[in-house]
Amino acid sequence: MASRTPTSRRPTSPRRSPWRQRIVRTSQVLLALGLLALGALVVAVYVTRSQLPSFDQLRSSPNGQMIRVHAADGSILVSLGPSYGQWLPYGQIPRVMRDATVSVEDRRFRSHPGVDPIGLARAVKVRWERGRWTQGGSTLTQQLARNVFLSSQKKFGRKFREWILALAMERKFSKNEILELYLNKVYYGGGAYGIDAASRRFFGHGAGQLSLAEAAVIAGLVKAPSNYSPTADAEAAQGRAGVVLQTMVETGAISPAEAAYADPQDLRLEPAPKQNSVRYFTDWALPQLDLLIDEQEAPLEVWTTLDPAMQRAADAAIRAQAPAGTQGALVSLDRDGAVRAMVGGKDYVSSIYNRATQAQRQPGSSFKLFVYLAALEAGHKPEDTVLDAPVTIEGWSPRNDSRRHSGVVSIRTAFAYSLNTIAAKLGQEVSFATVADMARRFGITTAVNTHPSMVLGTSTVRLIDMTRAFASVASKGVAVAPFGITRVTANGQEIYRHEVDRSRVLVAPYVAAQMTDLLQTAVNAGTGREAQIGRPVAGKTGTTTSAKDGWFLGFSSGLTTGVWMGRDNARPVAGLSGGRAPARAFAQFMRAAVAKRPIEQFETEVTLPEWQIEPDEESYFGAPDNTTYVDENGNPFADGGEAPAAAPPAPAFDPRPAPPEQERASPDRMDQDWIDRATGRDDWPRRDSPARGAYRREVPPSEYRREPPRGYEEAERPIQ
Structure with missing residues (x-):
């Protein structure tokens, strides 16, 4: 048997695992990417190194950016920045x-x-x-x-x-x-x-x-x-x-x-520099630089409108007059809109919240400014007579502070004593949408509702906006825009200067004059008597439901000032009303602020209410002006949460004769027929036209009242 010769075979290498091949390839790719990344990093580092500034x-x-802020007199208010x-x-x-x-x-x-x-x-x-x-x-x-x-x-x-x-x-x-x-x-x-x-x-x-x-x-x-x-x-x-x-x-x-x-x-630490109310102003004014200039690096010198003496007086007035446990705010505008003083609270260190420019609060009866402006623009006059009687509008029944009704009164008397029923009727006549439009026209930037109760100030507003509105009335109906920066320089070169715009007319001059007449009467004989300073003053008080907010806004000698007081949490303040602490703060500030200014008479002299000839001055004091008894939805309620008691019937009129019409009229007032022809209102419903409102009627002079609306002496007592 032949033997089998073994066949020679070539040795073979072991076969690699597919996973091992993948790992090797992945590692190679990652290594290559890492080397590329390292190379890119080195290049980036050295390119960046070449572009870096030198050590010097x-x-x-x-x-x-350093900013030095100057007051109106050139003094340094504050230095800000690094x-x-x-x-x-x-x-x-x-x-x-x-x-x-x-x-x-x-x-x-x-x-x-x-x-x-x-x-x-x-x-x-x-x-x-x-x-x-x-x-x-x-x-x-x-x-x-x-x-x-x-x-x-x-x-x-x-x-x-x-x-x-x-x-x-x-x-x-x-x-x-x-x-x-x-x-x-x-x-x-x-x-x-x-x-x-x-x-x-x-x-x-x-x-x-x-x-x-x-x-x-x-x-x-x-x-x-x-x-x-x-x-x-x-x-x-x-x-x-x-x-x-x-x-x-x-x-x-x-x-x-x-x-x-x-x-x-x-360690003994260096005491921190004292902060004061000036910072409320600078915190408001300086952010406006972003809109006024483009310079972001060069040191800036900023000249402002703030008057240091007025600012000190404003700070002192708020601290002295604001009730314990409350906050206060004040804004004062010159006739061109320059902010001369701004206080956003009692203490800047404890609270930087600026209640003059940021807080939104109900203005109470101070909002009636827009109601009466709309009524005057529609053709009413301060001497027109209206009936103070119960009224219901869309299910809402406003009440007066006195919880009484006074019968037939003039518009001037209704405004001076802040009669809520009359404001509601006027608002209904001109339409509540018209009143809201008037508020927006005069610079109110917050939302204004058109519920009937809006005439009593249930929409929230800012103090600076309300002050601006009153300043525009003082400016004869020409719009006034608040500003705080007059000019800015960088490296000695002026890069901004403020230009005052006087071109926007809000209402006709005669409307502003009539409104000033009403505002002046409110201070001389109505709810704002505490704001008197020994020279002509026009203004209006405002108090909200349950005495949560107190307002006074007014003007004299070219200076318009608004004051607000209340609690940040909107809780009631016993005894707070616009005619008390806010009006007193206004008076304290204004006496100092206008002391060196000449006395200025308003273009329309005051025509006091018909009953103002009474010798008993105590009867002239008005009540806290408008505890409105309505919530934000216009639903009536009283301070204690229940609706006020029904008002007793109005007393009979005093039939004593009144002064002749020509003696009561202001000698500076223009004739209505001439005004109608000049403004193209020949076809406007006349005062004696039924189209002006069914509730209004002309009353013969023999029926004019010669006494204040009933109940004001009683309502003047402090709230318990």
């Missing part, structure tokens, strides 16, 4: 300040290339544990790059640019130069940039004399300047300084004995 350029360019102290070279910066900063902010500062991988890993770990970013892992170099070149916006794109800048800065500057830039430019709170400004701001001396405890306080501010500011929260600042000292011990910068000796609790 960075040293001479402060961050932020504050920089003396630049300290690295060798003059106290070692304790350098060590404290490096220990608490970036203990590996001397070893990393600008970005700290260990810090980044720690930040990611904390993010994973807490579910949100609480640490950024930023180095001192990154913080410097962000403060100088970037914003604090927390987005990855910004963070990536921050890394590139930090790496580039480390390639261009030494560690000492970076630390010098950082300590002289970083923000420490209180408007202070750099350690010297911070040292002067918080301790009253330069940074060259910083002690270990003081350096620990300043170093601890970088994390959260507003939270740890010594002037805002001394306890928090001292606690944070203790953390800094402990960190310095851990890094070996100081010994435990030195940390124990440097007790932050023993």
Whole structure:
């Protein structure tokens, strides 16, 4: 049997796993991408390095815009923006300040290339544990790059640019130069940039004399300047300084004995500069710069309208007259709209909320300004007579403060004593939409409803808007726009100057004159008597339901002033009414504000109500003008939550003769026929026309009342 010869075979290599091949290829791709990314990073870093400013350029360019605000007399009201102290070279910066900063902010500062991988890993770990970013892992170099070149916006794109800048800065500057830039430019709170400004701001001396405890306080501010500011929260600042000292011990910068000796609790802080009501004005005026000018870098000199003496008088009036537990606000406008005084509250330090420009409150009867303006524009005259009697409009029945009805009275008397029934009837006659349009025409920027109760001031308004409306009446019907900035300069060059616009006419001059007549009567004989200052004054009171708000707005000698008082939570204030504390604050302020101004008579002299010849002055005092007894929906209710008792019937008229019509009329008043022809109103319904309203009737002089509306002496008693 033949033997089988074995066949020779070529050895074969083991076959590779497909997964292993994929891993190898993926690794190769990732390695190639990594090399490309590294190359791109190197290129980006060195391109950025070539574009960075020099050390001297960075040293001479402060961050932020300085703004000096001047009063109308040129004095400095306030300096805002960043504050920089003396630049300290690295060798003059106290070692304790350098060590404290490096220990608490970036203990590996001397070893990393600008970005700290260990810090980044720690930040990611904390993010994973807490579910949100609480640490950024930023180095001192990154913080410097962000403060100088970037914003604090927390987005990855910004963070990536921050890394590139930090790496580039480390390639261009030494560690000492970076630390010098950082300590002289970083923000420490209180408007202070750099350690010297911070040292002067918080301790009253330069940074060259910083002690270990003081350096620990300043170093601890970088994390959260507003939270740890010594002037805002001394306890928090001292606690944070203790953390800094402990960190310095851990890094070996100081010994435990030195940390124990440097007790932050023993530090004496420089008292914070006193803030006053001027800041209410600057907080309102300065944001307008964004609309007025484009300059964002050069230091600005801003000249404003504020009169320091008037501002002091306004502040004193609000503090003195506002009832305990309430807030007060005041705005005063010159005849061109210049804001001469603005008080947004009793104390700016405790509350920066500006109640003069931000708060929206019900104006009560002061809103009747727009009701009567609409009625006068429709053809009514102050001498026209109307019937004060119960009225129901769309299910709403307004009540007078006295809870009585006075029968036939003139429009002047109705306005002087703020009769709610008459305001409702006039609003119905001209239409509530017309009244709302009149309010918007005169500058009311908040929403105005057209429910019948709107005539009693149930829509919310701002004090500055109401003051503007009264100023426009004082300006003979020409629109007045409040402004606070007159001109702005940058580097000595004027870049803005305010121009007053007098071209917008809101109502005819005779309408404004008649309205001034009514307003003057309200002060001389009606609810605003407390606002008298010994010279002609025109104004109107306002009080809302349950005495939650008190208003007085008026003008004299070219100055228009509005006052509001109440609680921020809108709770009732016992005894508050527009004719009391707000009117007294108005008078206290205006006596000082117009003392050096000439006395000005209004173009239409006062024609007092027919009954004003009575000798008993006590009978002339009006009641708190309009506890309206309606809620925001127009539903009637009284202070205690129940509807007022039914009003007793009106007394019979006094038949005594009244003065002749020509004696009661103002000698400066234009003839109505001439006005109708001049304004194209020949076909307008006359006063004796039924089209003017079925409720109105002409009353012979023998039926005119010679006494105030009944019930005002009784209603004048303080609310219990």
